[in-house]
Amino acid sequence: MSVWRPVDRFAEGVRRDQGAVRVTAERERALIGAAHRPVTVVSLRSDLEALGLAPGATVMVHASLSALGYVVGGPEAVVEALIGVIGPTGTLMMPAHSGQYTDPGSWRNPPVPVDWVETMRESMPPFDKAKSPTRMMGAIAEYFRLAPGVRRSNHPTVSAAAIGPNMATLLDGHSLNQGLGEGSPQARLYDLDGRILLLGASHANNTSMHVAEYRAIPHDHPLLTQRSPVIVEGERVWVDHDEIDEDNDFASIGEAFAATGAQRSGPVGACEAHLMGARALVDFATRWLHRHVYG
Numbered sequence: 001m002s003v004w005r006p007v008d009r010f011a012e013g014v015r016r017d018q019g020a021v022r023v024t025a026e027r028e029r030a031l032i033g034a035a036h037r038p039v040t041v042v043s044l045r046s047d048l049e050a051l052g053l054a055p056g057a058t059v060m061v062h063a064s065l066s067a068l069g070y071v072v073g074g075p076e077a078v079v080e081a082l083i084g085v086i087g088p089t090g091t092l093m094m095p096a097h098s099g100q101y102t103d104p105g106s107w108r109n110p111p112v113p114v115d116w117v118e119t120m121r122e123s124m125p126p127f128d129k130a131k132s133p134t135r136m137m138g139a140i141a142e143y144f145r146l147a148p149g150v151r152r153s154n155h156p157t158v159s160a161a162a163i164g165p166n167m168a169t170l171l172d173g174h175s176l177n178q179g180l181g182e183g184s185p186q187a188r189l190y191d192l193d194g195r196i197l198l199l200g201a202s203h204a205n206n207t208s209m210h211v212a213e214y215r216a217i218p219h220d221h222p223l224l225t226q227r228s229p230v231i232v233e234g235e236r237v238w239v240d241h242d243e244i245d246e247d248n249d250f251a252s253i254g255e256a257f258a259a260t261g262a263q264r265s266g267p268v269g270a271c272e273a274h275l276m277g278a279r280a281l282v283d284f285a286t287r288w289l290h291r292h293v294y295g
């Protein structure tokens with residue numbers, strides 16, 4: 001029996017304070033102390049333009065706030081700079097993954113005590129794209145998913161958030177099965193030949209590589225069946241979905257891709273950022289995986 005109940009006071013809308021950045025005065029002192037100068041909306045815009053981010057771009061951003069140095073205005077400033085550069089004809093997308101919406105009985109990192117599992121299954125709130133928090137996506141992505149006008153796709157564990165003219169194309173057909181495969185926002189980014197920007201993040205976080213995995217695996221390759229709690233007609237139900245469960249070395253693929261010269265790298269704030277075409281990256285990774293892993 002389910003003991004989950006909807007919370008009425010959220011019915012009017014999303015709580016806007018959910019995107020608050022976790023920081024202590026001591027940590028802020030250290031960030032300021034380590035910086036030569038503050039990173040601002042203006043300096044971020046100029047760095048992003050120098051890197052090659054252009055007006056009208058459709059871009060998927062994987063980001064770390066602390067890697068940028070001390071940012072005046074935190075996540076809001078980063079999002080403002082990105083939107084400022086791509087302009088009204090550009091579309092900004094970020095991952096909004098929420099891996100916590102899975103069966104606790106399957107958790108391994110960390111596992112939960114076996115005698116907790118039933119209680120957790122019964123009481124776990126379902127994924128709700130309007131209010132479920134992201135997990136491990138960082139303060140910028142969490143701020144972004146809550147920003148006015150941003151839309152989120154409807155996948156319980158690997159959703160994406162976007163704003164701009166291409167947001168419906170990117171997000172609306174997100175398939176429940178193989179959520180990072182051909183029915184994913186990343187695959188639509190490929191179709192649009194969008195950009196991928198690693199902003200203090202590495203290729204290990206480059207989720208478009210999963211599209212390449214789906215393209216490279218043999219048709220009969222086993223997938224992992226995950227269970228997630230979602231809302232159907234006001235009720236919480238658990239749904240099954242099949243997802244890829246590989247442990248491919250995205251960092252090495254990214255290194256090999258960078259060596260082809262197809263990626264532009266340069267300073268943004270205190271980090272070295274990387275900008276690339278989604279199509280070039282996915283095609284390269286698919287070939288690499290065929291050759292080195294699934295060939």
Ligand SMILES: CC(C)(COP(=O)(O)OP(=O)(O)OC[C@H]1O[C@@H](n2cnc3c(N)ncnc32)[C@H](O)[C@@H]1OP(=O)(O)O)[C@@H](O)C(=O)NCCC(=O)NCCS
Nearest residue numbers: 023062063064065066067069070071074137138139201205
């Ligand atoms: C995991 C990850 C988000 C961690 O990055 P992070 O910078 O440590 O964390 P956040 O981006 O959440 O930002 C919070 C940090 O910014 C710091 N911070 C707070 N205010 C700040 C400011 N104004 N300027 C700069 N940093 C600030 C916080 O103190 C905190 O750092 P701390 O934990 O060392 O104290 C990052 O490494 C990453 O992987 N990003 C990509 C995620 C992704 O796209 N994943 C896709 C699927 S794998």
